[in-house]
Amino acid sequence: MKYKNDEFQKHLRVFEDRSEYFTDENNVEMFPEGVISAEAKKRIKKVRNAFENSFLDKLIIDLSSGKESVDVAAISEAASISVNGLVDSLTSEVGRALIGLSVMQLCVKSIEPSQNIRLHKGSSNRASFSWVEGISMRTLDKKHVTPTLRKYDLLRLNADGFMMTRSLAENYPYTFLYKAYLRGAREQWLTLVEEVEKKNTSAIETLKYLLSRLINAASEFVDTANVLLDLAHKYVTINSDKKSISSVLRQHSENSDYAARLLEINMHSLMQTASESGAFGVAEVKPLSQMRSANKKHGNIGDIELLEDGQIIESWDAKYGKGYLREEIEEAVEKLQHHEFVDTVGFVTNVHIERTEEISKRIFEIEQLYSITLKVLSYDDWVEMVFRRALEVGTVSEEELAQKWFITYCEYLSQKRRQNAPIDEPCLGWINSLTSIIKIAQ
Structure with a gap:
């Protein structure tokens, strides 16, 4: 068979008793139609029991409280982009059904990886349409998914559920060739289904991310x-000095869950504020990386980086609770061979620095070998250094910089500056703890 431009095109063949989805010339997925199989019944029971035992409730609670975190390194780039597109498409009128469906599909795949989430109908009734290996998503939605999402006010859905939408109930598997008209981020949803079914992304980590x-x-x-x-x-109109602001932000990280991540956010917000004052000339602060993203995969040296013409020229790594940094220094050295324009590599810690003779000697060797400046600074000394560089430019006062730093940090946590800090951990706990600290400090 010839295709347009003699190139293979994805296609779906529909027969009386089955559908066949051709994803490329060498791969076809077969979807037999009929009463659900004994194995499908076992999978459905496992999924239903998990929902009845509060699988989704517990996940939402633990994410909100900080007990659970997202391993973004286990999420494919396509899946991450798709999740962002789904959430960003959410309005009062459109997008809700596809987001709810995505949550359910990711739950199903996380609970029972062998269940195909393209097959949204499964029944023992011979008079009803069903796939042999399908699952009744409408039932799961109405009994478990919609009530839970409504309970935590994560998605405003009709009480009857998103699967009541007729366009989601066509007797075709959920593939790129699903033809029903859908409002919202259709392409992103179908891409997410593809990524999960092809095992390109972790279902549970993608679910937690969403x-x-x-x-x-x-x-x-x-x-x-x-x-x-x-x-x-x-x-900041009352407490605008550098010492007060720095103290509050340090207190916040040290009294909150995931303190190491908050130190990164703290440092990045100061660098971003200093950059906006003109402290680094034409160099720009690279957006904050997602939590637990693999540095090697993303080409990073440290947590906070200055870029010039797209190249890293300065890097700072936040090391919460670590004073002896020999291992971290050696890891950074391994990355230097891929970054020829780096001028400064630094480490910042909130505890006493263990500058043994061994480490001092190694720092000197690295500086000579790579013609860079390698620094290990305390948090307070690093803050002083950034302030000094900003003040030398003469476009901002110390008081103005401190004020802007604090507001930027709060805007980061409040999801107001995702272009600089796409923080995807639930920030509610962090916001509540910082609010309490401010109230006490006033």
């Missing part, structure tokens, strides 16, 4: 974030 994005977009989060920002603006 839920985290929804938690950060929920009305409770927005209201709480606005309270923080209002308090922050009032706070």
Whole structure:
């Protein structure tokens, strides 16, 4: 058979008793139609039991409280882009059904990896349409998924569920060739299905990522974030000196879950603020990397980096609770061979620096070998250094820089500056703890 331009095109063949999905010339997925199999019944029971035992509730609660985190290194780039597109498409009128469906499909795949999430109908009734290996997604939606998402105000859905939407109920598997008209991020949803079914992405980590994005977009989060920002603006009119601001931010990280991540956010917000004052000339601060993203995969040297013409020229790594950094220094050296324009590589720690003779000697060797400056600084000394560089430019006062730093940090946590800091961990707990610290400090 010839195809347009003699190139293979994805296609779906529909027979009386089955569908065949051709993804490329060498791969075809077969979907027999009929009463569900005994194996499908076992899978459905496992999924149903997990939902009845609060699988989704527990995940939302643990993500919101910080007990669970997202391993973004286990999520494919296509899946990450798709999740972002789904959440960003959410409006009062469109996008909700596809997001709810995505949550359910990722739950099903996380609970029972062998269940195909393209097959949204499964029944023992011979008079009803069913795939032999399908699952009744409408039932799961109405009993478990929609009620849970409504309970936590993550998605405003009709109580009857998103699967009541007729366009999601066509008797065709969910593939790129699903022809029904769908409002919202259709392409992103179908890409997500493809990534999961092809095992390109971790279903559970992708699910946690999607839920985290929804938690950060929920009305409770927005209201709480606005309270923080209002308090922050009032706070800096009274406490605008560098020492006070630095102390509050350090206290916040040391009294919150995932303190190491907050130190990164703290440092990045100061570098971004200094950059906006003109401290680094034409160099720009690279957007903050996602939590637990693999440095080697993303080409990073450290947590905070300055770029010039797209090349890393300066890098700083936040090392919470670590004073002896020989291993970290050697890891950075391994990365230098891929970054020929680097001038400065530094490490910042919030504890006493163990500058043994061994480490001092090694730093000197590295500086000579690679013609770079290698620094190990305490958090306080690093803050002083950044302030000094910004003040030397003469476009901002120390008080203005401190104020802007604090507001930028709060905006990062409040999801107001995702272009600089795409923080995908649920930030509600961090916002609440910082709000409490500000109230006490006032």
